[in-house]
Amino acid sequence: xxxPHPVSAARSWVExxxxxxxxxxxxxxxxxxxxxxxxxxxxAELVEGVELEIHPLVDGFRPEAAAFLDGIQxxxxxxYDGVTPVVRALVAAAVxxxxxxxxxxxxLEASRELAVTRLAGLSPAVRGALERAGVEILxxxxxxxxxxxxxxxxxxxxxxxxxxxxxxxxxxxYAAGLAPDEWLVVDGVLSESARLxxxxxxxxxxxxxxAQYFEGPALARALRLPPRHRTSVFRPRGRARHEVYSxxxxxxxxxGNDLLYGLLRIETRAHPDAxxxxxxxxxxxxxxxxxxxxxxxxxxxxLYPIHDVETYLNARVPREFFPAAGSRLPASRL
Amino acid sequence: MIDRALSGPVGRVVATELxxxxxxxxxxxxxxxxxxxxxxxxxxxxxGSGNLEAGGGTRAAGRVVYGVVTEGLAYSDLPTxxxxxxxAEGDPARAAEAPTVRQExxxxxxxxxxxxxxxxxxxxxxxxxxxxxxADVAQALRMDGYLRSAAPTAIPIGLYTAGGLExxxxxxxxxxxxxxxxxxxxxxxxxxxxxxxxxxxxxASIFQHFPRHKGRVAAVCFNVKGPDLCFLDRPGTLEEEDRxxxxxxxxxxxxxxxxxxxAPYKADGVxxxxxxxxxxxxxxxxxxxxxxxxxxxxxxxLLNRDDIDAKADAFIDFLADRVLDRPFEDGFGGExxxxxxxxxxxxxRAIFDGLExxxxxxxxxxHHVATIRKVRNRLSNISTRCKGLVTDDGPSHDLPWxxxxxxTVYVIxxxxxxxxxxxxxFARVVSRLREHLERRDLGVDTVIVFVDELNKxxxxxxxxxxxxxxxxxLSERGRYLGLVLFGAEQFRSQVHRRVxxxxxxxxxxxxxxxxxxxxxxxxxxxxxxxxxxxxxxxxLMVRHPHFTQPIFVRFPRPAxxxxxxxxxxxxxxxDLPFEEAVARQLAQLDRxxxxxxxxxxxxxxxxxxxxxALGAVRRARPDDVLAYFRKVLGARIPAEPAxxxxxxxxxxxxxxxxx
Numbered sequence: 001x002x003x004p005h006p007v008s009a010a011r012s013w014v015e016x017x018x019x020x021x022x023x024x025x026x027x028x029x030x031x032x033x034x035x036x037x038x039x040x041x042x043x044a045e046l047v048e049g050v051e052l053e054i055h056p057l058v059d060g061f062r063p064e065a066a067a068f069l070d071g072i073q074x075x076x077x078x079x080y081d082g083v084t085p086v087v088r089a090l091v092a093a094a095v096x097x098x099x100x101x102x103x104x105x106x107x108l109e110a111s112r113e114l115a116v117t118r119l120a121g122l123s124p125a126v127r128g129a130l131e132r133a134g135v136e137i138l139x140x141x142x143x144x145x146x147x148x149x150x151x152x153x154x155x156x157x158x159x160x161x162x163x164x165x166x167x168x169x170x171x172x173x174y175a176a177g178l179a180p181d182e183w184l185v186v187d188g189v190l191s192e193s194a195r196l197x198x199x200x201x202x203x204x205x206x207x208x209x210x211a212q213y214f215e216g217p218a219l220a221r222a223l224r225l226p227p228r229h230r231t232s233v234f235r236p237r238g239r240a241r242h243e244v245y246s247x248x249x250x251x252x253x254x255x256g257n258d259l260l261y262g263l264l265r266i267e268t269r270a271h272p273d274a275x276x277x278x279x280x281x282x283x284x285x286x287x288x289x290x291x292x293x294x295x296x297x298x299x300x301x302x303l304y305p306i307h308d309v310e311t312y313l314n315a316r317v318p319r320e321f322f323p324a325a326g327s328r329l330p331a332s333r334l
Numbered sequence: 335m336i337d338r339a340l341s342g343p344v345g346r347v348v349a350t351e352l353x354x355x356x357x358x359x360x361x362x363x364x365x366x367x368x369x370x371x372x373x374x375x376x377x378x379x380x381x382g383s384g385n386l387e388a389g390g391g392t393r394a395a396g397r398v399v400y401g402v403v404t405e406g407l408a409y410s411d412l413p414t415x416x417x418x419x420x421x422a423e424g425d426p427a428r429a430a431e432a433p434t435v436r437q438e439x440x441x442x443x444x445x446x447x448x449x450x451x452x453x454x455x456x457x458x459x460x461x462x463x464x465x466x467x468x469a470d471v472a473q474a475l476r477m478d479g480y481l482r483s484a485a486p487t488a489i490p491i492g493l494y495t496a497g498g499l500e501x502x503x504x505x506x507x508x509x510x511x512x513x514x515x516x517x518x519x520x521x522x523x524x525x526x527x528x529x530x531x532x533x534x535x536x537x538a539s540i541f542q543h544f545p546r547h548k549g550r551v552a553a554v555c556f557n558v559k560g561p562d563l564c565f566l567d568r569p570g571t572l573e574e575e576d577r578x579x580x581x582x583x584x585x586x587x588x589x590x591x592x593x594x595x596x597a598p599y600k601a602d603g604v605x606x607x608x609x610x611x612x613x614x615x616x617x618x619x620x621x622x623x624x625x626x627x628x629x630x631x632x633x634x635x636l637l638n639r640d641d642i643d644a645k646a647d648a649f650i651d652f653l654a655d656r657v658l659d660r661p662f663e664d665g666f667g668g669e670x671x672x673x674x675x676x677x678x679x680x681x682x683r684a685i686f687d688g689l690e691x692x693x694x695x696x697x698x699x700x701h702h703v704a705t706i707r708k709v710r711n712r713l714s715n716i717s718t719r720c721k722g723l724v725t726d727d728g729p730s731h732d733l734p735w736x737x738x739x740x741x742t743v744y745v746i747x748x749x750x751x752x753x754x755x756x757x758x759x760f761a762r763v764v765s766r767l768r769e770h771l772e773r774r775d776l777g778v779d780t781v782i783v784f785v786d787e788l789n790k791x792x793x794x795x796x797x798x799x800x801x802x803x804x805x806x807x808l809s810e811r812g813r814y815l816g817l818v819l820f821g822a823e824q825f826r827s828q829v830h831r832r833v834x835x836x837x838x839x840x841x842x843x844x845x846x847x848x849x850x851x852x853x854x855x856x857x858x859x860x861x862x863x864x865x866x867x868x869x870x871x872x873x874l875m876v877r878h879p880h881f882t883q884p885i886f887v888r889f890p891r892p893a894x895x896x897x898x899x900x901x902x903x904x905x906x907x908x909d910l911p912f913e914e915a916v917a918r919q920l921a922q923l924d925r926x927x928x929x930x931x932x933x934x935x936x937x938x939x940x941x942x943x944x945x946x947a948l949g950a951v952r953r954a955r956p957d958d959v960l961a962y963f964r965k966v967l968g969a970r971i972p973a974e975p976a977x978x979x980x981x982x983x984x985x986x987x988x989x990x991x992x993x
Contacts, residue, residue: 062433098433102432102433102435103435284433287433288433290428290433291412291417291418291421291432291434292421294412294414294417304434308434311437
């Protein structure tokens with residue numbers, strides 16, 4: 001945390017691996033996607049009312065200080081030894097603080113460079129070169145090797161796990177020193193971290209809605225929520241590691257787009273106070289829809305400060321992680 | 335001094351494929367709240383360049399680039415204005431309520447002033463950007479060569495200021511006053527007193543800093559409008575900020591110690607034609623009066639305005655060479671000695687009478703009578719229109735040719751003189767300066783000639799007048815002689831391009847946008863033009879041979895009484911009756927003289943005789959003024975009856991063919 005950016009030595013280990021006999025490669029996945037909720041009916045337990053209701057948001061609450069946490073992940077295959085890929089990955093997370101001047105400044109950040117591969121699948125020379133390079137190695141399971149598609153999906157999950165870990169670590173460190181009047185807004189779920197899930201002034205903002213908590217009329221009410229309204233507070237069920245409360249919030253009218261347009265799911269600590277504060281907190285988050293987080297295509301659900309954190313982190317990513325024009329041309333022609 | 339503790343990086347050079355750095359330009363960003371602005375001088379250090387060492391003179395190995403900011407951009411991450419409208423739900427007031435301020439950038443473009451090392455010339459490195467310190471400004475503007483040399487030639491012109499920091503800016507006397515380059519031209523809209531103030535301050539700075547080893551220097555200033563230059567020897571009001579700037583520039587805030595004022599008389603020949611006629615000051619004004627000889631030498635000035643021709647020119651040459659100041663026989667039996675306009679008019683009458691008496695003849699000594707008439711008309715015209723400057727009779731009162739004093743300002747007040755007379759004064763004074771400087775017997779080695787309203791004397795369009803030709807010659811060759819032109823005008827584009835083009839140093843005050851749209855300003859960036867159009871009083875843009883880019887400087891208010899204030903503090907006296915004016919002038923020469931003595935003496939005497947006697951006294955400066963005045967007045971030829979200008983009847987009907 002706070003250490004010098006780890007990219008400076010990156011080329012050396014990549015070159016060392018290639019020099020040791022691995023075939024150089026260039027493959028960049030479609031996108032360094034964020035976390036995806038499980039696409040399953042998870043279920044929920046209402047903690048506000050007896051059925052899922054629609055509540056108007058309440059204006060007036062604006063914390064003087066707020067911080068926003070997000071993380072990024074970038075990875076690419078940089079070599080093959082046989083059919084075993086060697087992946088170079090970068091994960092980073094940062095908190096940007098906003099005070100009275102309404103400007104965001106970086107308060108905390110961390111990044112890790114990783115080599116993702118299966119050491120047992122590498123030749124002794126390549127493995128030796130990789131181990132001597134000093135880069136942090138993330139091991140793939142033996143079962144993940146084989147067809148490239150399966151291996152690359154495993155690599156993606158491994159990198160995503162590292163990114164979640166980085167976010168959790170940064171978030172917990174920042175939350176530990178959160179000022180009395182300061183709130184922390186996390187991009188994604190809180191339930192991965194006990195500390196974050198218990199904190200009274202930490203919110204999770206979930207943009208993806210693969211997990212299904214309601215069915216029938218309740219689902220319809222949730223997904224047809226009008227703008228500037230929220231649903232009743234509920235306790236999500238399912239894979240959540242730590243208990244949180246949650247509720248839906250609509251930033252923009254969905255009519256003319258799709259049901260998920262402008263729809264957020266908010267996570268907060270599982271406490272009666274959170275229920276009482278839901279409408280006020282929702283009013284604050286509703287105000288955060290301006291300025292628009294354009295040009296990001298997810299701007300209808302992406303809060304500008306979260307977008308800003310992502311922009312900040314991406315600005316510090318080495319160019320090697322971004323596909324250059326012509327990068328898919330045959331190497332011999334380059 | 336600029337505090338080095340403040341000299342941390344203020345920005346960083348950025349380059350993209352579309353906006354790359356080049357050897358002459360680069361771009362850098364700063365924080366939003368920055369002291370950087372258009373005209374700021376910055377230093378770029380290549381990574382690994384090291385820091386300034388104590389004294390600021392040398393650096394560790396690595397490229398250092400100095401630049402001046404010429405353009406600024408600000409933008410946010412907003413992709414289209416429509417997104418702002420959507421975010422504010424169409425309500426401009428709500429846009430300001432957004433919880434977060436959008437990311438925005440201050441992106442600056444700078445023109446390279448200097449690279450160290452200068453060879454090989456390379457694109458500007460992507461390094462950190464610092465505000466320039468005193469030492470940086472000196473290096474960036476190549477002032478170190480003449481500021482810290484064994485024989486410094488630096489002349490302070492103003493303070494460069496940026497980001498709360500400031501540094502003195504110096505001109506090189508070798509390039510301001512010659513011989514390497516010379517002349518200064520200053521443009522700016524009227525009414526802000528910037529042009530005159532800047533010249534007054536700069537001349538004061540020159541007088542205090544012109545190096546002794548370069549000789550003696552004086553200034554001749556033509557006051558062509560109002561009281562602008564009439565109180566240069568009187569202290570003006572300075573504010574604390576002005577005094578601080580003087581101190582920072584190393585210039586003493588004091589009025590000029592030696593100022594000599596010259597002004598022609600009014601038509602009455604005894605009251606001076608100037609606004610410096612307050613009783614406490616008028617005694618320091620010397621009359622400027624010229625006779626026939628002085629006018630004839632520059633008769634071309636009078637003739638070339640509309641209908642000069644070679645024949646008239648030849649006749650004037652004949653008069654000057656063969657007639658003036660020597661016995662002359664008119665061919666009709668008359669003997670003449672022409673020393674004055676009156677003498678010359680008698681000669682003309684004799685010629686016309688003689689030709690008429692001889693019968694039908696249009697020629698006199700190869701000169702056609704029409705030519706003679708034309709010359710007579712022009713010469714009598716000048717003595718009428720410029721009565722007070724040109725005397726019908728008697729010798730002249732002139733500048734102290736050959737006795738110019740070091741660091742002295744000679745103000746010639748022709749503000750109320752007919753334009754024709756202004757041309758004559760200007761042409762003759764500059765020509766005499768040139769003659770004396772060529773002979774090195776003026777008394778000083780360098781003379782600054784300050785001319786306001788240069789567009790009037792050397793217009794870009796219009797006929798090739800004698801004055802314009804003389805100004806062209808002055809601007810192109812004056813530097814070799816030590817004759818330096820400081821010209822001022824409202825619109826530079828309206829001045830002959832060779833005159834402004836030869837000015838080594840060019841200064842710009844607040845400019846009119848229409849003027850800035852003319853081709854002469856195409857090299858300036860839009861931001862620089864906007865800054866020029868809104869420059870406050872006391873700020874200038876300077877171009878100098880050592881500076882590769884224009885530099886903005888602030889100068890203190892001149893330590894002299896401004897013309898307007900001077901007129902209020904020393905209101906001009908009303909014209910005195912003839913007798914009183916004569917008495918006062920004699921009393922100024924000898925305080926023992928009582929007015930009644932003079933009035934008794936000149937009672938019933940023709941004014942011409944009195945004026946002639948008064949002029950003789952002023953020239954002679956005798957110990958006993960009254961006795962000398964009495965003697966001159968009494969010894970003179972009896973006064974002629976008052977003459978009226980009579981038209982000379984034609985000798986015979988003039989044919990269509992004038993010659």
